[in-house]
């Protein structure tokens with residue numbers, strides 16, 4: 567059965583550190599004051615992203631969330647090929663993680679044509695689509711009414727894979 | 741077979757007047773200078789909305805597009821029950837269609853709890869889901885990189901129907 571899931575935000579803020587722990591750190595015990603061991607829309611989103619084995623293609627207007635930045639860097643350290651396409655104006659805003667990710671060696675391109683690159687989608691291993699209203703910011707996750715839809719349905723995944731590839735090539739700065 | 745479709749924006753600007761013409765106006769001939777008879781992501785979106793027979797539930801952060809406003813008013817005139825849930829800050833912005841729609845008797849509520857009601861989804865006849873990054877503005881349709889996903893898949897439609905119902909009740913001003 568193909569995965570089909572809808573996640574709504576905002577969510578309760580919980581600790582997500584255990585999701586980043588490596589196998590040898592387990593059992594993992596965290597001293598922070600946030601609630602532990604709760605499954606939320608955000609932990610589910612992180613689990614889907616962390617399931618990447620070979621590639622993560624991310625097309626997102628705003629990216630300032632540190633847990634999501636941590637996730638991307640962890641994937642890269644595991645050998646996953648990460649490509650990020652983002653908005654030219656938002657990436658310069660204070661708090662944006664784009665500079666940090668670029669400096670860490672992640673391949674980032676920004677939309678050079680359209681007024682705004684307003685997409686908010688990710689494709690994991692060319693197989694799993696995550697798309698919706700949610701920007702990768704703290705406000706989106708903790709404060710706004712937002713949705714994401716997660717699906718493996720090929721008829722829905724394929725157009726997003728194609729859109730990413732087209733935008734990636736069209737915005738090659740070289 | 742259940743409908744599954746992905747539409748990308750921006751689109752070529754074309755005339756959409758024929759979509760609003762009633763049967764007795766056909767064949768419809770329009771004197772405007774825009775291209776006629778082209779199918780675009782925007783005409784497809786309007787067709788999906790205009791297919792509503794009994795209800796349109798719309799949950800959208802920004803609504804300023806006049807063709808979409810025209811669509812909503814036309815549906816209302818056909819006896820379709822329209823409910824709109826929107827963002828409290830954006831609805832007051834100049835160019836917002838929310839005031840016009842309210843004055844025309846459309847039921848509108850705004851999010852009173854969350855920081856922003858950032859959803860951009862519509863459910864037609866409780867059956868067809870339209871969701872994505874696209875706000876109902878001219879910039880979104882004509883200038884930005886945007887996506888919408890259109891599906892009848894019950895596992896995806898049902899959570900959005902439930903979310904709309906919950907937010908509608910939670911934001912009853914009475």
Ligand SMILES: [Zn+2]
Nearest residue numbers: 581583596598
């Ligand atoms: Zn903790």
Ligand SMILES: [Zn+2]
Nearest residue numbers: 755757770772
């Ligand atoms: Zn015309």
